Amino acid sequence: MKKPDNPFLISGYHSPPYFCNRNDEVKHLEESLLNGRNITLFSPRRLGKTGLIHHFFYRIREKKINSVYVDIFGTENLSQFIRQFANAAIRSIAVNKEKFIEKAMKFFGSIRPQFSFNERSGMPEMTFALQSDREKGKTLDDIFDFLESQRQPNVIAFDEFQQINEYPEKNTEKLLRSSIQQLKNSQFLFSGSQRHLLLSMFSDAKRAFYQSTGFLSLKKLNRTEYFNFISIHFKKDRQIIEPEAVDFILDWTKGYTFYTQDICNKIFLSHYKKITIAEVKKAIQEIFYEREVIYYNYRKILPEQQYRLLKAIAAEDIVTEPTGQNFINKHGLGNPSTVRKSLKALMEKELIYDSSLNENASYEVYDVFLEKWLVFMEQNNGR
Numbered sequence: 248m249k250k251p252d253n254p255f256l257i258s259g260y261h262s263p264p265y266f267c268n269r270n271d272e273v274k275h276l277e278e279s280l281l282n283g284r285n286i287t288l289f290s291p292r293r294l295g296k297t298g299l300i301h302h303f304f305y306r307i308r309e310k311k312i313n314s315v316y317v318d319i320f321g322t323e324n325l326s327q328f329i330r331q332f333a334n335a336a337i338r339s340i341a342v343n344k345e346k347f348i349e350k351a352m353k354f355f356g357s358i359r360p361q362f363s364f365n366e367r368s369g370m371p372e373m374t375f376a377l378q379s380d381r382e383k384g385k386t387l388d389d390i391f392d393f394l395e396s397q398r399q400p401n402v403i404a405f406d407e408f409q410q411i412n413e414y415p416e417k418n419t420e421k422l423l424r425s426s427i428q429q430l431k432n433s434q435f436l437f438s439g440s441q442r443h444l445l446l447s448m449f450s451d452a453k454r455a456f457y458q459s460t461g462f463l464s465l466k467k468l469n470r471t472e473y474f475n476f477i478s479i480h481f482k483k484d485r486q487i488i489e490p491e492a493v494d495f496i497l498d499w500t501k502g503y504t505f506y507t508q509d510i511c512n513k514i515f516l517s518h519y520k521k522i523t524i525a526e527v528k529k530a531i532q533e534i535f536y537e538r539e540v541i542y543y544n545y546r547k548i549l550p551e552q553q554y555r556l557l558k559a560i561a562a563e564d565i566v567t568e569p570t571g572q573n574f575i576n577k578h579g580l581g582n583p584s585t586v587r588k589s590l591k592a593l594m595e596k597e598l599i600y601d602s603s604l605n606e607n608a609s610y611e612v613y614d615v616f617l618e619k620w621l622v623f624m625e626q627n628n629g630r
């Protein structure tokens with residue numbers, strides 16, 4: 248595999264040298280999934296769930312396990328889910344284009360698939376139309392039969408699994424659960440960022456997936472490990488990054504991999520000999536500049552009260568009592584009931600999220616770049 252030009256990946260997965268740590272998590276996944284236990288992985292967005300799934304699959308490559316990665320993020324209904332799943336299942340087994348089509352025709356010939364090649368990835372893809380509920384149920388079973396008929400056991404990852412709650416077919420959960428229950432040769436890794444939704448799917452006695460999995464809540468990367476990872480990758484390119492600059496990055500991004508990788512990726516492009524906090528700040532300014540259009544737009548589209556609250560949360564970093572007098576007075580937010588309404592609206596728009604792991608909510612702006620930009624604008628006399 249060709250070495251990436253930039254060691255700080257901002258999309259996709261390459262190989263272990265470009266992925267920091269997560270050894271305990273891989274061990275946990277291995278102990279569960281390779282011992283007959285399904286698992287649900289969750290964390291706030293952009294902390295490394297998808298990366299971890301690919302890294303885990305890479306680590307178990309030698310174990311003669313068939314790994315199937317299904318991303319259902321963009322899917323809107325059961326037919327789209329089935330299409331993603333069918334493609335992922337065939338791809339996991341057929342390595343070349345001819346084999347893909349041969350296998351697809353053998354198993355799914357009756358639904359008359361059409362073949363094309365994905366423009367971005369170059370991967371073969373099949374599309375098909377599923378009309379009736381019966382056809383959908385049957386095709387879903389065909390995919391599972393196809394996977395179960397392989398000699399190797401399967402680990403099947405459904406990334407952004409909570410998405411199935413959005414489908415118009417309200418029976419999706421039950422349908423999937425009843426298919427999954429019959430399987431003998433497959434384990435499941437469910438992953439997603441909406442903790443409450445996922446928890447209720449798996450821990451509510453009335454729901455189909457009740458008690459069907461264990462849980463793994465992904466935390467931020469160990470700071471020392473990430474510090475070393477960053478320093479070493481710069482050093483390999485003869486770029487020396489000062490320890491204060493690495494600390495500055497990790498504080499600023501609050502340790503979220505997405506933002507950290509993005510900043511490091513940008514700095515790396517300049518091939519500086521020496522990187523100080525000044526070079527880091529320059530990269531941050533460039534990132535702000537690239538995203539400004541979107542951020543200015545929030546100012547335009549959000550009602551005044553919501554925008555004020557967003558700015559106030561950004562200024563505080565973490566807010567535990569948004570309806571408390573102190574917070575309200577300090578930021579001129581009116582009264583508790585207005586704040587409560589705006590809070591709900593901002594949560595629904597996924598602009599803020601509750602980062603606590605218990606009932607005592609603590610609110611943070613979801614996008615760290617946006618949070619820092621709001622603070623930066625305030626300090627520079629923006630609205």
Ligand SMILES: Nc1ncnc2c1ncn2[C@@H]1O[C@H](COP(=O)(O)OP(=O)(O)OP(=O)(O)O)[C@@H](O)[C@H]1O
Pocket residue numbers: 256257258259260265266267268269290291292293294295296297298299440468504505508
């Ligand atoms: N351990 C790691 N070491 C280095 N880079 C990582 C690591 N984990 C994740 N990344 C990088 O951080 C970015 C965000 O990770 P990823 O997409 O896996 O997060 P996610 O939790 O799936 O996010 P989302 O909830 O938005 O889907 C990616 O560019 C990924 O390559």
Ligand SMILES: [Mg+2]
Pocket residue numbers: 296297298406
């Ligand atoms: Mg993801």
